[in-house]
Amino acid sequence: MVFIKLTKQFYQNFTKNFTTKQPPHKTIQEHMMSSSSHNSPSHNFPPLKNDRLLKAIRFEKVDTTPVWIMRQAGRYLPEYKQTRSQAGDFLSLCKDVDKATEVTLQPFRRFDLDCAILFSDILTVPDALGLGLYFEAGDGPKFKKTVRNLTDVEALPNVNIATELDYVMKAVTNIRHALNGIAPLFGFSGSAWTLATYMVEGGGSKEFRHIKAMMYREPETLHLLLDKLANVVIDYLVAQIDAGAQLVQVFDSWGGVLAYREFMTFSHQYNQKVVQGVKAKYPDIPVVVFTKGGGLWLSTQVQNGADMLGLDWTMSLADARKIALAPTKPIALQGNLDPAVLYASCENIYKHTHLMLNDVYSIGQKTGYVANLGHGIQQWVDPDCAKAFIDAVHDFSL
Ligand code: 1CP
Secondary structure (H helix, E strand, C coil): CCCCCCCCCCCCHHHCCCCCCCCCCCCHHHHHHHCHHHHCCCCCCCCCCCCHHHHHHCCCCCCCCCECCCCCCCCCCHHHHHHHHHHCCHHHHHHCHHHHHHHHHHHHHCCCCCCEECCCCCCHHHHHCCCCEEECCCCCEEECCCCCCHHHHHHCCCCCHHHHCHHHHHHHHHHHHHHCCCCCEEEEEECHHHHHHHHHHCECCCCCHHHHHHHHHCHHHHHHHHHHHHHHHHHHHHHHHHHCCCEEEEEECCHHHCCHHHHHHHHHHHHHHHHHHHHHHCCCCCEEEEECCCHHHHHHHCCCCCCEEECCCCCCHHHHHHHHCCCCCCCEEEEEECHHHHHCCHHHHHHHHHHHHHHHHCCCCCCCEEEEECCCCCCCCCHHHHHHHHHHHHHCCC
8 A cells, every 4th residue: 555656756865065064963952952853743643553562672561472574675575576676776666655665565465573664774874975875786785985084074964864865754654654553663774883884884894994994093083973973863763753663773783893892982882872862852762772793792782771672693582681681671682583594494493483482581571572583684585484483483472
């Protein structure tokens, strides 16, 4: 079902010039003042029929464990590949509200999922900052421009993110209507650190050579970039909530490549700022932070203000729960099945999923947990194996 027809061709951000205008350093109070959400339109969204996932995050009793899959809309689904080829390329798909809505809903036609996630990408933000995102066939994402020094950081434009990424907000509102209340809708952003890795490297990376060189040679330059990005991420997430997102996730996909001290300084600190900024505006909207490779630092992460923390597969969920349930306000957990388990037989997927759930619930608390993979589903997975995982979660009796 489609509610918004787009007639306007959104212009390409990468033709935009760098300006020398300095973005302001906003305080949390300034974010509260400047956000448009006080005037957010009344969307008249349909009532939510499945609030299992929201209840689990609030530590309320649930009938069964809620579940979703990171990257649940994507290349492992033949119907996704078909819609993407109709759109022409990935970015056009993200910018086409009807098609972005269609691919967000596709996994719901196959699986009994407990939430939807906006179909978009974390890299639309650096694109809106004028770096010129493009994808080459068979290759990962790339940027036409990179940010390698103080001059580059200072030259980043001071954009109104809600306007620049208007197509994202239109997709959020359209998807929320089209879902018709069958599940809550996640908005998302990359973390400041993870976005910075793509902006400094000019694309994906294995060694993170340029950003780590900047970190150790010119830490002030990196801090300036991260502070700007954290402000952008706050505005972006608040705008998605204004548009209809019912909860948000910060993907800190590359936080785990940092050393302990650097994680605290260059990732955790900015995650904390982002959570605080969103919460200042929307205290009741759940915020989830997923740091891939961040399990080692869980006892620090529980202090970042998030309602739920995502974990990859390297950590025992029984151990993680002990840490996450310790604070006065316990933190919910999400994760963490190895995505490669989905290459196993359905029987073994079932077995591994139940082993994970036994770990989670071994300490007695029967809520405060959302099942997921420990990272995104891979493109070679058979959709029936994804279904086996989801059904195994729901079949597990609490
Ligand atoms: O070829 C294609 O069709 C494009 C593949 C693809 C897809 C399906 C990309 C390019 N992005 C997406 C969608 C996407 N990306 C979603 C959709 C919602 C969902 O169903 O989950 C989300 C939430 C993302 C977020 C994203 N993009 C992250 C964070 C999550 C993670 O996996 O760690 C990251 C790091 C990206 C960057 C990105 N975009 C696309 C690719 C191939 C990559 C990874 C590049 C790299 O390895 O560095």
